[in-house]
Structure formats: structure tokens, C-alpha cells
Amino acid sequence: EKWFIKQAISNRRELACKLRSTRRANEFNQSKSIVFPHALTFQDAKSRTILINAINKIRYTQDVDEPLYFDFNKVGLLFAPATIYFSHVLEQFQQRKILSRASKKSNIVRAMLTKLGIHTHLGLQPCYSKHEMVDWYTFSGTDLTFGKEYDEIEAVLAEKLGEETFLTVNDAISEAVSNVLNHAYETHQRYLGWKMALRVTDKYLSLAISDLGKSIPKTVPDRIDDHIMNRLSNTFNTQNILGMDDAQLIDIASEFRRSKTEEKHRGKGFGDMLEVCKNVKDSTLIVYSRQGVCTSDGQEYKKMVNYKDKIDGTIIFWKLPFNSPLPNQSVSSNVLGDGHE
16 A cells, blocks of 8 residues: 555655646747847857856846746856856846756756756756866955965966966965955945956966956946046047946046046056057967957957947956967957857
């Protein structure tokens, strides 16, 4: 009798699971879901539009009980800047109900979403992989405290870099986070904080830092006084600063070497990273903010693009090879990636 009862319970449970799977499949197939393309990136116009549309639904959908459907079935590439930003947004909207499905052919995407700790919020089962692309460290916070986990990263960087280069790189990372806290948010918004993804291999360091603040193009005009204008006039045409597009304003921001506080250690942000790029061959800096994307090797290569869709906040992606600082050398555009490592 007990055996028959257990069998009946098991059968009902199995039937309920099948009904849920069928119902979810039907819901995904009724054009309710946002179908993500092959790559999660902000540097392809179509992919960017789809991703920003999903982010806006997370942020602005009024009915929190109405689930959102995200279809990751086609996704095969997770580019670091877009992925870390998407993860950062999800963390701020824990109450938003989301149902997702991911590809069953490859577990790398689900494994990376698990690594970022957002699989549960997306309604996905945990998944683990030994693939090298999952070898990322992630950090987040609302102040300059990185936590004990960062000690391991510092030890690796100290081992792979010379003492002077290590101090410069470490300071650049700290300054970038400091700049977020000092300039990206109003005082009451600091709880939004920053999120960082960092990967170290035998050949290079990859770093992505995200904030959900006011964006660089919005804050730059307010920070330019006569003194800064005079310094920038040697490099830029600053006669129509308000008429510049977002990518141009990001480019100008890279030349800021101090903030309104006039403290030398404040407000440098990604400008320090660009300075490092000027001395290290094959390094890359990509800054995403509002509609603009500015890519540079700190030397001769620079590419500025503007899109119709807007990102709220800023993402910095920095790729630095582990070699000794070299004299300025140009780097061809085909070695500049979109930060998918």
C-alpha cells in the first residue's frame, strides 16, 4: 500500500513537471519572450538594441508579478562589458520575476551565468564548467573595499608585473572605482555601487567595471571649467562642447587628470588606464557610456561610434598584456576586440 502511494505521488509529480515544461515552452513560443542573439554585446547595433530592450523591461515594467521571458537559447558568446552590466542591473531588481531558458547544446553560457550568481534570478538551474572562459573573478561594492578575495588577484598581478607596473595597474583599478563613487552617483545613489569582473591568464589581464550612474557624457560638460578648457584646447576643438556627441565627450573625459576637488589622486579613472596603454603594446581600452563607445590603444588607434540606444551609466573594459612597458608603437585595428574574454 505504501509503495502504491509513493508511485501515485511520483506520477503526479512527473505529470506536473511535464505540464510546467509544456506551459513554459508555450509561453516562450507565443512571442512573449525576448530572444537574445548569438552574442551578448553592446558593439553590434542589433544585439545592443535587444539587450537594452531587455534591461529596460527589467527596470521599468510596472507589474512585478508579471514574469519576463528571456530566451538565451541562441546565445553562444558572452562579451564581458555587456554581461557584467546586465548582471549589475539584475542585482538591483531582485523582485523582478524572470523566466529564462538557455541552450542545451552548450553549458558554457549557463555556467557563466551561474558563476555570476544570476542564474537563480533568471530561473535557470545551476551549471558548472571547467571551460577557461568561466575563469573570472567578480567583485562588487558601494565603497573602496575590495574584500579579501582581491588579495589573490593582487598576488597574481605582483607576480606577473614588474613592481612599478604593478603599482601603476593596481592604482588605476582603484582610481577607476574611486571615480565611480565620486562622480557617477548622487550621494543618495551610492548604494547602486560598482561591479567588476576580472580575469588573469598567463598572457593578459582583462577587466570590466560597471556603474549605473549618470554617465560620462552627462557629467563631462559640468566638470569643464576655464582651466580645463584651456588644457583641452590643445588637443580638441572645444568651441562647441555642448554639441559634441557621446563618443567625443568620452574621448574628452579621458584627458581629465584631476577632479573638482583638485586632489591629485581623485577623478583620474580610466584616464590612468589610457596612460598605461600608451606604454604597453597591444593593450586596449573601451569605454561605453550612454550612446557612445570609444575604443583606443592609447597610441595611434582610436575608434568612436554612437548608437541610437542609450546605456544608463558607464562600462570600462581594459585588456593589458603581461609584457614590459614598451616605447609607443601603433597597433592595427584587427587586434582590438570587444572584450569577450
